[in-house]
Every structure is written in structure tokens, then in C-alpha cells.
Amino acid sequence: xxxxxxxxxxxxxxxxxxxxxxxxxxxxxxxxxxxxxxxxxxxxxxxxxxxxxxxxxxxxxxxxxxxxxxxxxxxxxxxxxxxxxxxxxxxxxxxxxxxxxxxxxxxxxxxxxxxxxxxxxxxxxxxxxxxxxxxxxxxxxxxxxxxxxxxxxxxxxxxxxxxxxxxxxxxxxxxxxxxxxxxxxxxxxxxxxxxxxxxxxx
Numbered sequence: 001x002x003x004x005x006x007x008x009x010x011x012x013x014x015x016x017x018x019x020x021x022x023x024x025x026x027x028x029x030x031x032x033x034x035x036x037x038x039x040x041x042x043x044x045x046x047x048x049x050x051x052x053x054x055x056x057x058x059x060x061x062x063x064x065x066x067x068x069x070x071x072x073x074x075x076x077x078x079x080x081x082x083x084x085x086x087x088x089x090x091x092x093x094x095x096x097x098x099x100x101x102x103x104x105x106x107x108x109x110x111x112x113x114x115x116x117x118x119x120x121x122x123x124x125x126x127x128x129x130x131x132x133x134x135x136x137x138x139x140x141x142x143x144x145x146x147x148x149x150x151x152x153x154x155x156x157x158x159x160x161x162x163x164x165x166x167x168x169x170x171x172x173x174x175x176x177x178x179x180x181x182x183x184x185x186x187x188x189x190x191x192x193x194x195x196x197x198x199x200x201x202x
Contacts, residue, residue, distance in 0.1 A: 035166070042163040047175055050087045054157050055179045057082045062153040062181040065144055068188035072096065072144050076155075083157050087175075090159035097138070097152045098145025098185075100129075100194050105152060105182070108137045111201065120201035131195040148191035154180040 061075040072094075080092040099105050111126035113119075120126045120135040128134070130141050145151050156178040164172055 032166075039163045039165050043161050043165060046086065046162055047177065050083065050090075050157065050159070050175075051177050051179075053086050054079075054083055054155065054177055058153065058155045058179040059181050061155075062151070062183045065153075066151065066183040066185045068147070068186060070144070079155065087157060087159035088162070090157045093156045093158070095154045095156075096142065096144050097140035098143060098149040099140050099152070100149065100191070102150050102182075102184075104139050105150065107139050109135050109139050111135055122201070124201050126199050126201055127195070128197045128199045129194040131197070133199070135199065135201050145185060146192055147185055147189040148187045149185050150182060151185060152180065152182050154178060 057079040061072075061079050064070050064075050065072045076092070076094045079094075080090075083092060084090050099107075109120075109126055109129045111120040112124050114124050115122055119137075126135040130136060130139050132141070140152070156176060158174050158176045160172070160174055
């Protein structure tokens with residue numbers, strides 16, 4: 001004798017009321033967002049702290065090397081040590097340009113701009129004020145200069161973030177920070193005058 005089994009109707013109400021596993025699903029969704037936010041804040045925190053350390057160290061270095069006894073190489077090495085404490089393995093790139101006075105910062109050497117194009121060319125005459133034998137758009141001379149010179153000190157720090165943000169395209173890209181300070185060297189001797197040799201631009 002064949003026995004018939006009647007199927008029980010599917011109860012959609014019971015499925016909707018079933019909350020087993022809901023907490024796990026919610027945690028999976030929220031945790032991704034939460035972890036991303038935390039890592040993002042930690043990355044920003046490292047950048048802010050590194051920038052603060054870099055600013056403080058660069059200001060101190062620019063002041064130290066404005067003295068006759070200042071040693072730029074030694075001071076830059078100390079700055080590198082300080083920054084690497086908060087940004088391990090950071091690449092530090094210092095740059096110094098010296099000028100006769102504050103008004104000379106990023107000023108081109110004097111020249112006769114006969115064609116009015118803003119550049120020294122086409123046999124126009126110029127004054128070789130920085131003494132390097134050519135016309136320069138920026139009269140500044142690389143290095144820490146001499147007595148009473150104005151020095152623009154820029155230092156750049158490049159480092160890999162400790163806290164990489166998931167799902168972010170540039171998560172592993174290096175962060176770059178910089179600090180710039182302008183100091184006038186102490187008058188420990190007579191300041192060298194600007195050059196007055198006349199040259200011709202080709």
C-alpha cells in the first residue's frame with residue numbers, strides 16, 4: 001500500500017522572523033567600514049605628527065646653520081634621525097639657496113629685455129650677479145651662503161605609510177611632506193657683494 005506524504009506549505013512569515021546569523025552579517029559589513037576608518041585616521045595621524053616633527057626640526061636646523069659655527073651636513077643628519085623616529089625609513093632631501101637680501105628671493109638677474117619676452121636671449125645683455133657665468137631666472141645660489149646672506153631652507157620627507165588603508169588605490173604610495181624656513185645668516189664677517197660682470201645671452 002502506497003503512503004502519500006503531504007508537503008507542508010512554506011511559511012514565509014517564519015523565514016522573515018528568523019534572526020539567526022543576522023548579527024554576524026551586520027558585524028561583517030560594519031567591521032570593514034570601521035577598520036577602514038581607523039586605519040585612515042591612523043594614517044592621517046602619522047602624517048600630522050611627522051609634519052610637526054619635520055617643522056620643528058627644520059626650524060631648529062635653519063637657525064643652527066645661520067651661525068658661523070653651523071654645520072649643515074651634521075644638522076641635516078640630526079634632522080633625518082628625528083623624522084625617522086615617526087616615519088621609519090623616510091628619505092630626507094634638504095635644499096638650500098642663498099640670496100644677498102630678502103628682496104632677491106626668486107628674483108631673476110638683471111638683463112636688457114629688448115624683445116620683452118621675459119627671458120634673457122637673442123644676444124641680450126645681463127649682469128652676472130651670482131657669478132656663475134650665465135643668466136638665471138632665480139639669482140639664488142645653491143648652498144648655505146656666507147655671512148649676512150639670506151638662506152631659504154627647504155626639506156622634503158618621503159616615506160611609506162605604516163598604516164595602509166584597504167580598498168584605497170594609493171594605499172601603498174609614498175607620502176611626501178615638506179617644510180620651508182627663511183633665515184638670515186649672522187654677520188660673522190663682511191658680506192660678499194653681488195657680481196657686476198656683464199654677459200650676453202645666446
